Amino acid sequence: MHKFLLLGLALPFAALAAEPAAQEAVAPLASDGVGGQVVQLLLGLLLVIGLIFLLAWLVRRVQQIVPRGGQVIKVVATQALGPRDRLVLVQVGGEQVLLGLTPGTITSLHVLKEPVHLPDAEPVSTEFAQRLMELLGKDQKDKP
Known part of the structure; x- marks a missing residue:
């Protein structure tokens, strides 16, 4: 029982000791991640703008189909x-x-x-x- 208690207490300390090494390994990836995030943001923005233009075109097409002369x-x-x-x-x-x-x-x-x-x-x-x-x-x- 004491072994499990010691193991339970030691695991958080082991994780804390390994955390700086993990942060050092992630640090070079963070700079690449920012560039990737910017590219992803720009692609998402272009997608939304393209969707707006597509919907505007569809609305114009639908309005041309519906006759306006017969409005009461x-x-x-x-x-x-x-x-x-x-x-x-x-x-x-x-x-x-x-x-x-x-x-x-x-x-x-x-x-x-x-x-x-x-x-x-x-x-x-x-x-x-x-x-x-x-x-x-x-x-x-x-x-x-």
């Missing part, structure tokens, strides 16, 4: 009220409905008696394009 519900106009709240004018068949959108709810605010007609030549919202041109230092009024 159309967004006529939208207006942001805050960072997460907005008003949306939706046309359903011959009726137009004004909706209030918040992060948790969609509320019908009003059903218009007379539909609002927007000119077809003008896009629904040009706020982003105008703001981008201002930030780039180009004013759309300068265009011929």
Whole structure:
């Protein structure tokens, strides 16, 4: 019984004594491991980026297959009220409905008696394009 007790006490000390030698043997491999990890990281990153491009291509292909002309519900106009709240004018068949959108709810605010007609030549919202041109230092009024 004493032999097992001594053996049980000696094993942890033997493992501790062998640990520096094991660390010295692993040290040269650690420098190779870092390079290998970088290569593995870059390959993983390229794989994820390739997957994103593949999924974007698939989404475009699926959207081309689904006919868009037969939509019954159309967004006529939208207006942001805050960072997460907005008003949306939706046309359903011959009726137009004004909706209030918040992060948790969609509320019908009003059903218009007379539909609002927007000119077809003008896009629904040009706020982003105008703001981008201002930030780039180009004013759309300068265009011929």
